[in-house]
Amino acid sequence: MNASLINRWLRQTVSHRYPTGLDQYGQPTWSATTEVRARVVHQAKRTRTPAGEEITSTTQVQTLATINVGDELTIDGVPRLVQSVQRADGVHGGATINEAML
Numbered sequence: 001m002n003a004s005l006i007n008r009w010l011r012q013t014v015s016h017r018y019p020t021g022l023d024q025y026g027q028p029t030w031s032a033t034t035e036v037r038a039r040v041v042h043q044a045k046r047t048r049t050p051a052g053e054e055i056t057s058t059t060q061v062q063t064l065a066t067i068n069v070g071d072e073l074t075i076d077g078v079p080r081l082v083q084s085v086q087r088a089d090g091v092h093g094g095a096t097i098n099e100a101m102l
Helices: 003-009
Strands: 012-017 019-022 028-030 034-048 054-063 072-075 078-081 084-088 097-101
Touching: 034 084, 054 072
Parallel strands: none
Antiparallel strands: 012 034, 012 072, 019 028, 034 054, 054 097, 072 078, 084 097
């Protein structure tokens, strides 16, 4: 599936930023915030973190943007950290869909 077809399905936007390092107090510093097209689904879904811990995700965000564990997504003004990411690679050079578990 190509990106233009998938973008028709991504009808919402979320704010995305990622950690860039730590400040002098050990607190994370963040990239500039960008708006990305997404599909937000609010449902309970079991998944595993990169450490292997099983968690229940209450919100999933599907997008073409590159999202990683530890990134922050803001939905309806509420910032949430990404706990897990699942990627569905497109075949024959198609678009990769990223599903962030919050």
